[in-house]
Amino acid sequence: MHPAARILSRPLRFAVARPLPSSPSVPLARRFASSCCNTSSPAKPASSPAQARTKFTMAGSDNQSVSQYLEQSHERLFEYNRQWAADKAAKDPEYFVRLNAGQAPEYLWIGCSDSRIPVEQLLGLEPGEAFVHRNIANLVVNTDLSVMSVINYAVRHLGVKHIIVCGHYGCGGVKAAMTPKDLGLLNPWLRNIRDVYRLHEAELDAIADQDARYNRLVELSVVEQCRNVIKTAAIQQSFKKNQYPIVHGWVFDFKDGLVKDLKVDFKAMLEGIQKIYNLSDE
Numbered sequence: 215m216h217p218a219a220r221i222l223s224r225p226l227r228f229a230v231a232r233p234l235p236s237s238p239s240v241p242l243a244r245r246f247a248s249s250c251c252n253t254s255s256p257a258k259p260a261s262s263p264a265q266a267r268t269k270f271t272m273a274g275s276d277n278q279s280v281s282q283y284l285e286q287s288h289e290r291l292f293e294y295n296r297q298w299a300a301d302k303a304a305k306d307p308e309y310f311v312r313l314n315a316g317q318a319p320e321y322l323w324i325g326c327s328d329s330r331i332p333v334e335q336l337l338g339l340e341p342g343e344a345f346v347h348r349n350i351a352n353l354v355v356n357t358d359l360s361v362m363s364v365i366n367y368a369v370r371h372l373g374v375k376h377i378i379v380c381g382h383y384g385c386g387g388v389k390a391a392m393t394p395k396d397l398g399l400l401n402p403w404l405r406n407i408r409d410v411y412r413l414h415e416a417e418l419d420a421i422a423d424q425d426a427r428y429n430r431l432v433e434l435s436v437v438e439q440c441r442n443v444i445k446t447a448a449i450q451q452s453f454k455k456n457q458y459p460i461v462h463g464w465v466f467d468f469k470d471g472l473v474k475d476l477k478v479d480f481k482a483m484l485e486g487i488q489k490i491y492n493l494s495d496e
């Protein structure tokens with residue numbers, strides 16, 4: 215495995231990552247028990263993905279079993295989706311009429327791609343309430359057309375009221391950035407975090423505990439990404455005209471499932487950057 219992939223796939227302190235084994239034998243068979251879904255069965259109230267996952271099995275590690283497992287682990291998503299759609303329609307016949315009519319989300323979420331942060335679930339948001347962008351280590355890079363397009367569209371066309379940059383403790387991307395070695399394609403991406411480290415080198419180097427130092431860098435990077443959001447013309451012009459959106463910096467903690475508000479002072483940060491980055495005049 216490439217060094218970068220090895221570091222990113224290894225959580226700092228939380229051994230919960232469960233990648234598909236290269237030789238899918240015992241662990242896979244143990245985790246996915248029983249037989250495949252019946253695709254023609256009538257829709258029932260949606261069970262959780264975890265419940266759906268327990269319906270699958272793999273009898274052995276031969277090619278046919280692997281193929282069957284892959285087919286089942288793909289199909290179970292459709293099974294859950296059919297149940298979810300039927301459940302929503304049964305409870306509210308107008309649900310999909312409203313969903314189809316368009317979106318007016320209140321929030322733009324910029325988070326890490328880490329699979330353990332289900333934004334809608336942990337905040338109780340319904341479809342249509344959050345516009346979402348995710349990448350490795352929740353970075354806002356001004357040459358990244360993807361994140362810049364998302365911010366521009368969310369602010370200028372959707373009129374989001376809040377932009378939340380959310381990092382998480384134990385972020386593999388941040389850990390990789392603090393690892394002084396060549397990580398290939400990730401080098402230019404992680405450079406943005408290394409630059410945050412350089413900006414706060416004295417504070418970070420004074421923290422003796424390695425995990426605490428990583429986690430402080432997670433927080434400092436979130437604050438810096440908030441600043442990067444505020445540097446955009448879309449935010450500055452919209453705030454001048456509408457008094458929104460407000461930019462927030464949060465960190466999610468796997469240990470207790472809680473998000474921590476870093477209490478970024480949006481107005482002070484906006485005023486602070488505008489000496490150099492003022493784009494508020496169209």
Ligand SMILES: [Zn+2]
Pocket residue numbers: 326327328350351352382384385386387388
């Ligand atoms: Zn992460």
